Amino acid sequence: MTTGGPPTVETIAERAGVSIASVSRVLNGHGARPETVRRVERAAAEVGYVANAVARSLKGGRTKQLTFAMQDIGNPVYVEMVRQIQTITKAQGYRLLLHSTDAVAEDELAVVRSLADRTSDGLILCPIRITPEHIEALRTAAQPVVVIGSLPDDAPVDSVRADSVTGAELAVRHLAGTGRRRIAFINGPADTVPGRNRRLGYRRALDACGLPADPLLTVTTEFTIEAGARSVEALLERDAAPGDGLDAVFCANDQLALGASQALHSRGLRIPEDVAVAGMDDTVLVRACWPPLTSVDLGSAERGRIAAEMLLERIAGQGPPVPPRVRTVTPRLVVRASSAPGASAPGGAADGEVTS
């Protein structure tokens, strides 16, 4: 007998005068006599029946939920990823669970381990650092995981990475190509994968262009707008001593570049006439800068999309087990007004360069 709670298959069965099995079959389109179908559908509509997803999950072993875990949704890069992931998962009938780890490694591990509670069918993780514990947790993860980021070669899960070495190289070569000689570099934490890679790209580009690597031109800080501004202040002060000023600032992400632009404005320096500026990630912030910011698109949206697709493939998981896959997204330099040639010589276009 049906009680006062929400309608269940039993409620419908009673009303339609059939068994709960028939209710389930009709509702899942598994075929039944037209008369049965009619009665069940009518009864379901009358009481406004909606199947209990939890019960269905318990039976089926799938929740139709995916988890996306990143440091902080305040970063536009993650916002872009969330959007892409959401679009794809929604189209396939999955719900999206959001988890901010606040860059706490402990919390990242907890997310991976909590896959064992069967709350979601898979995880897309953006780790900030990869420790041996991360690898171990990934190896024993209870559900498929796709990592957005750079993993060691023998890592046990699928991953999508940006090529930020090449990305940084593109930007710095472009700056050099437009006649800049004293190219400062504002980087994020050096002990993170992005930090290391971007520095490497910067160095390589300087070498390739025959520019000296002046340590006084590099600042290492956090990935924030404020840090970008402070770093420019620091650079300009240092600069007072060693001699000829900097004529370009390459920033390891757009937030830094935005802060840098503002600090340059405050100091009365013109962009790009006096100092060119370039960032990375090509987020919405590029249009927030004035002049619009040259930036390297590291494919946040694409990485999000690919990660979602890989994860769904893993979940579908038919056929023989596929070994971990690594996908790399090609960076793309987007040139805007902030890096137009300055007072000195103009320069030509380099590889992978695009104008927007």
Added chain:
Amino acid sequence: MTTGGPPTVETIAERAGVSIASVSRVLNGHGARPETVRRVERAAAEVGYVANAVARSLKGGRTKQLTFAMQDIGNPVYVEMVRQIQTITKAQGYRLLLHSTDAVAEDELAVVRSLADRTSDGLILCPIRITPEHIEALRTAAQPVVVIGSLPDDAPVDSVRADSVTGAELAVRHLAGTGRRRIAFINGPADTVPGRNRRLGYRRALDACGLPADPLLTVTTEFTIEAGARSVEALLERDAAPGDGLDAVFCANDQLALGASQALHSRGLRIPEDVAVAGMDDTVLVRACWPPLTSVDLGSAERGRIAAEMLLERIAGQGPPVPPRVRTVTPRLVVRASSAPGASAPGGAADGEVTS
């Protein structure tokens, strides 16, 4: 007998030589003989047992999940809300389900109706428009809902609203107070609640300051950066005909204000010397603008926090049923460089004004 799948209470029971009931009791801290506790905990640790949350939900009728639905996570206002909501829900052991409706009313209704599938224990909804269908859906919602936005007085659910009438008024009075006379208004869609309210505030402030309401000074458009830029272009062209130029632009949100700032820059107009600019929402974009943008903080973060708290209270739901509550967050004008007095007279500080 336990099969090859993930460990269950049965696995533990066998290993520990007790019943599944004892396993459950120990794992939930319901007390047992020390010896029993020891054996269960040991067995659980050995196999790395993690309780299946789905089964637990089915039994308990609660999923420990909350849903947050808004138009588009690309809007910084929602990002701020998500952050707050996440902080609170996480602290209480809830997971957060994100749902972007893309401002499709149909989709909003679907979210409310889908509460019946018991996937989450409650919903925080940011509707863009409120139709009678919305009200009806809310009345019959299967789980508690809190709306962030302005609902009719007899609406059947809790809500938190911004006071954007007062907010707009604050901003416009401030602009007038610093000597601006021709204050343009770039608004979002007029058929939305925010659009209507902000226009009302603008009008009221003009009246209060004895300024004429020139229809040529108002543009109605979408809430985007590009729309802000286009609107300024349109205003400047119109302006060519009627005579003396505008000396301030009040924008219905920060995205519009950012676009407006950029268009003004492009036209060679100086901010704030030639034209003052003010926005609304006080998002991260205020620091992206140059000069930093005066904006009205409508309390996005606070609204998110309050909504989460109200929802959790409803879910706890002890005692007699509480009638729907409405909370209003007080707006706060944050004055920055974009609205410093221009070529003309300076002005004093108005009520609710803050300098940042």
Added chain:
DNA sequence: CTGAAAGCGCTAACAG
């Protein structure tokens, strides 16, 4: 303090 057993709502095997 412990075990047996019911049951959350659903789907799917198995008979009929």
Added chain:
DNA sequence: CTGTTAGCGCTTTCAG
């Protein structure tokens, strides 16, 4: 084509 029944993994009476 349809009904009966088992069972997903867990918590919670109810006896003992």
